[in-house]
Amino acid sequence: MRHRHIVKKRMEGCWEQVKGAHDAWSGWVCVLLVGVAAGTCAGIIDIGATWMSDLKEGVCLEAFWFNKEQCCWSGPSLNATSLDSAIKCKQWYSWGQMISGGSDAGSYIIGYLFFVLWALLFGMLAAMLVRVFAPYACGSGIPEIKTILSGFIIRGYLGKWTLLIKSVGMMLAVSAGLSLGKEGPFVHVACCCGNIFSYLFPKYGRNEAKKREILSAASAAGVSVAFGAPIGGVLFSLEEVSYYFPLKTLWRSFFCALIAAFILRSINPFGNDHLVMFSIDYDEPWHLQELIPFILLGALGGLFGKFFIKFNIMWCRYRKFSRLGNYPIFEVLAVTFITALLSYPNPYTRMNTSELIKLLVSRCGPEDDVELCDYGRNLNMTDTFKYSAVAGNDVHSALWKLALALIFKMVITIFTFGIKIPAGLFIPSMAVGAIVGRMMGIGFEQLIVSNPDSVFFSNMCEAPDKCIITPGLYAMVGAAAALGGVTRMTVSLVVIMFELTGGLEYIVPMMAAAMTSKWVGDALGREGIYDAHIALNGYPYLDSKEEFTHTTIAADVMRPRRNDPPLAVITQDSLTVEETESLLRNTEHNGFPVVVSRESQYLVGFVLRRDLNLAIANARKTSDGVVSNSVIYFTGHVPVNPHGPAPLKLRKILDMAPVTITDQTPMETVVEMFRKLGLRQTLVTHNGRLLGIITKKDVLRHIAQLQNQDPESILFN
């Protein structure tokens, strides 16, 4: 028998191989399509968002489809006084200029008015579109995608309408000038693409577990296009988003992320300038004593993360349980109004947040005429921009403005993240960190420039006027620290940061800051923002990073408890159809264990409620002779009883291989099995007899109880 089996296998081998090749092939094609789609969406959104953002300030009259930078692209350069006189970009018309004609004060007021009005219009439109067409498109989406990848199903969350509305809403929300980013939502958009394309391939569309592989790859593509960081995207998917990350999907995720980044790069929305998001052009060395400010930045980032999470969750909880939650559109409008009103006067808040970050992390070069670059440089020196110099007055005024911008961003982001429009968190938290970092960097720079002979700094200066401290590096480190504090990412954060900036040699500073930030954050409270939102919403998410260290055993957790009614079981050959139906009516379990007999309780298998329901309904409709008191048989052979009603054979719907554990199994092992095997329930036996059942929810409730939380906050309970 066995031998024949093997021979049969061999004959099937060839066909199996063809089928296997087709299967593997369909996976590759699917991720290819997902990558292309994600890249295209990202390209469209990038172009749209910058265009709409600049619409708040003015318009390129001769070619309305250009944003300000592109409008002035081929004319005389943007930010330099001309050789002869101050030639400004002539093609770009600000609203003030167009309406008031020329007067400066009038132009400012009209510009202000238009800025606020456009912002309100965009915010309103975003909120309305989300509300009317796809409410699931709001928020960042990462907590939900984490939950989905852990095995939970949210119908419609990754649908076509969500994709469309999230893309459009993201553009509008960013253009409204709100303190939010489009990087988190990109992950959601990419996952929508993944879900939609997986329906083209039956292997993936029909199997939720397989589909999650595609979604893992898609979320890698999302981060990849958000930052132009394919490797960072894969690591983000691995570290933060994905729950089961089988190694065989690593390669496919990387492929998907790479294709997406490549497509985005081919679209090349704004010319070569933007290939790497915040590309830096310096590679100055850093010195060992600079690690102290870097670690300090890390600690600040951790603190910021902790407090941001705390207050944001407080506010979201308030929104959830108070009357505020009933006015979502009004809330969006209010936040937009306040943001627009307060951000116009300060140039560092008026500009696009990612432009601000770019400004902060870069080094002052010869072409920069901004306040931040007002240093008293010795222009006769070679490589003058490589060395630090004494700051001018403009730098001090820039520092004041940056401090105001910092406070504004910190406060408004708490209220912005969670309003009912698509909103990501990466860019605002990076901006906060970059501002702190730049300020600290300038402070440290000035300290050293004024004491170049000090013993502590002697190795940082080649000569008294040749000290190398790069404030942009501090901004970069600060951004990493703040982002790390908020999201508690580690490796992926560092990789994203250096793919984002291209600064491969700054991995140690970045690492030190990210590590400190994570340690400080974890010391104050273990949860990252996404986990906190998962907990706030009560999604059934079994964290795979936390170690389960308690000594409870399965018997402590299983249902039924000591005083509960006995477990609802089905016997394999004695229950009638009627009894089964009443069991189905009276209970709400998702499935029932099948046992040999009610007395012995030896376990035979497990049957799903849905299958049972369908099978009985089917049998009632079609099979002849199946009546209410037909006996249901789950056994292989059915005794022939010519007198009684026709038996109902249901062996084929019986799961003969349910996962079982004994009642003495430590919960540590049980939790590991739930995590690693992705179980929904497991049956508890003792000496072969069925004792009870543990579902995923029981496990979650148990963990919540051990952490002194309210176990009933788990969703849909």
Place this chain on the structure above:
Amino acid sequence: MRHRHIVKKRMEGCWEQVKGAHDAWSGWVCVLLVGVAAGTCAGIIDIGATWMSDLKEGVCLEAFWFNKEQCCWSGPSLNATSLDSAIKCKQWYSWGQMISGGSDAGSYIIGYLFFVLWALLFGMLAAMLVRVFAPYACGSGIPEIKTILSGFIIRGYLGKWTLLIKSVGMMLAVSAGLSLGKEGPFVHVACCCGNIFSYLFPKYGRNEAKKREILSAASAAGVSVAFGAPIGGVLFSLEEVSYYFPLKTLWRSFFCALIAAFILRSINPFGNDHLVMFSIDYDEPWHLQELIPFILLGALGGLFGKFFIKFNIMWCRYRKFSRLGNYPIFEVLAVTFITALLSYPNPYTRMNTSELIKLLVSRCGPEDDVELCDYGRNLNMTDTFKYSAVAGNDVHSALWKLALALIFKMVITIFTFGIKIPAGLFIPSMAVGAIVGRMMGIGFEQLIVSNPDSVFFSNMCEAPDKCIITPGLYAMVGAAAALGGVTRMTVSLVVIMFELTGGLEYIVPMMAAAMTSKWVGDALGREGIYDAHIALNGYPYLDSKEEFTHTTIAADVMRPRRNDPPLAVITQDSLTVEETESLLRNTEHNGFPVVVSRESQYLVGFVLRRDLNLAIANARKTSDGVVSNSVIYFTGHVPVNPHGPAPLKLRKILDMAPVTITDQTPMETVVEMFRKLGLRQTLVTHNGRLLGIITKKDVLRHIAQLQNQDPESILFN
């Protein structure tokens, strides 16, 4: 009862927290120490290997501890004719120069002789040291570490002597000029450090599973120091080496890898020159049509990998089963002699292999006077070295020499990898790829330079004399492709390559090549070199990347088979000490299931042979009244029988929570459970009754059988 339990938990909470903090802390300290040790070892080995390598050619008389480059470091530059006359490095004395005085021919012959003699000395010393002190130090070590991390234990493989001998042997083997690298063995060395330091921390030293976490981190550190690529190291550990890679160790591995890289960088063996191993200084764009040669390179890399693996395994198999295996030291000497003899005449084989790779991947700059850089450049142009030019005669002669070097390297590496000295594979295979890549790059460059007006290449040239093709990039891509073909790494390969070279913008070419290489290689044969060696040695390694797609069920695999004697079981309350002892004598199983009674076969638990042996021996020695016909009880309460002999209670050695499956469970699920939960065996039940047992070896045998391989080749069977 339950409530009290929870309260007790809470009281323990504080202490638990302290313990937990200490536990986490000890992990961090351990990986810190491992990182420091790995970095230090790598620094010492780097310095020693280059010094000894150059010893073959000559010596720095005034300071014998310098290698050639360091000897000439502060004098006039190495490879440039002086402003006035040809000033060579005066401090370095080649053997020929010292002995023959001046004559060119004599000097060449004496140099040749010394070269061969030194090589033989080093090779002999390495082989003898390995044989006398630590035979386990031979080979690359990666297959064995993969096996160890999958749960197999090889005693002494990661010991102190192995560390010492592997380090010394590596230096000697590299210095002997053999076609091998020190990158693979670095992983072994780092793992030895990890094993040794884990004994300082009881949490890790006593628990094999926990120790494997440290070893995962250590292998990341090994790759990190080998290439100066911390992120690549972590990904290598994740993708290639580690079996279970819990996410919580990701961060720790990264920390370990980073510390190791940082320490190595602080030792900074050779000054700033070597911070990134093969650092490239160009960032020229690549063009879309260049993807065709890149993909071709990938295909060649895949082919090379396939044939290399095939012939190497053939040769190793021959060595294993023929009389050749009895003369390991003679074999080393023979290979060394042939290598030295053939490599001296050709400058590209005489030089250190990693220097060769460095030369091939870099761009010709103004300071390069080597043959490969003999281009007819227009020196009046700005940025002349950025653009391609017509190759001179020296380039053609260099191409010939490179072709010879290619053939030599390809052939000799097959015979070298597997001889009984420490030997890695990364550098030789990268060298092969880099040679092919550079040759193809030069060919393509000349094709375009001679047809700058062709339609196909129009976008590659700014002007007829300004075409940008970088042959070094082709070498880089070729190296990645060849390494990918041999090892079948994917993501980690790409990351290592760009950390190695710093070429962040060449990720798409690298990726395309790595992908093609993997696909071509997989189409020809699925196994990478490490897996092939694992299979050759028959290690019990359950590959976690291959999908198990057959439809067999647990009942097909379990023991006892249909005609076998029944399973050796122990009853919970009826077996006497004597019976048990005879059972232990007559069987060789590692453990025995405990059942309620021999008739009912309801499963109670599992007891390990070792525990049982110890417990009985102990009881015989100490307990009063335990005699040969005492009954062994595994139950909770023991019936009082004053007349019979004293009972032996062994409940405490009983594992009450063995993993069980039903006989109908598909093998796909069983394999997944073995992989993910790291099982050694699982018990098979049917309706609660014990039917049989499946061990890891049964699974491996089954998989081998399904793949039409000899199932008895699994090791130690």
Place this chain on the structure above:
Amino acid sequence: AASFEDTRCKCVCDKTWDASGKETRAVFTNTTRSEQCDCEHVVKPLAPFLSCSRCLCRTETRNTTTIKVVVIFIICVVSLLFVYMLFLLCLDPLIQRRPTSYQQHTNEEEDMSSGPRTEDAAATTPTGAGPSPQAMSARQRSLLNMVSKEQKKWKGTVQEQRKNIYDRHSMLN
């Protein structure tokens, strides 16, 4: 009229001051492809006194057509959505004049709960693979009916999402 080119040559030079002490510009761009992109061709004609050793020139390209097409596409999409939204908000209630019913169901239970209901739920999602059985049986009916039915289903889904988020606050807070 300005021309919007696809290629430019951008040279960045060190700042200097002219005779009158005024800062000269540091960035020079040139959009005529025919000339070579180096300091001699771009900077020198404008500022002969600048030293070319301190200039860095780079060719940059963009794709104006892509930008134009994408922006116009976005405007169309947003307008369409806006009009449809207005229709749904203002006209639809007037036309239909009846409360849209939706069935509340809890989400997790769904994928394991009773068969028919799950089938139903799957069919109501816009992401459902292929037409559902009900939709198949409706082949006889007119196309218009099918569209309106699809629309009703979609509305049901949206209303349920709205309920989850805006009323029960059980998700996405």
Place this chain on the structure above:
Amino acid sequence: AASFEDTRCKCVCDKTWDASGKETRAVFTNTTRSEQCDCEHVVKPLAPFLSCSRCLCRTETRNTTTIKVVVIFIICVVSLLFVYMLFLLCLDPLIQRRPTSYQQHTNEEEDMSSGPRTEDAAATTPTGAGPSPQAMSARQRSLLNMVSKEQKKWKGTVQEQRKNIYDRHSMLN
């Protein structure tokens, strides 16, 4: 006598040809720290006719002491090992004059097989954590005995490794 400095300034310039058509050198190094590392201070004094715009200067450091210490350390280690190896190969057999016994055991079984044997195996590995029970009970004996016992154990391990690799070819092929 040459001086081996820890710091150098290295300037790489474009190649040029002097009046006689000979190629001039392109790399200039300077090891005196006091001067600044730029073209003016390093290249100009040697080659006044070279244009500094085509030179790139960089400071480089190394640590000669580290190299010296490490190389001498390596020589010591290799020599020690060599001498000890000679001792083991030549003198030891003469002194001992008896065949070293070792027990063959299969590796995988070990960690799950009978207790005492496993204990034994663990104790013979050089990596064993702390002294084994047997070693503890040997505290009474002299230090010399302990050392020779340790050595014998270690030899047993090595012989077993040798057997695995060189004779049975069951590992590391």
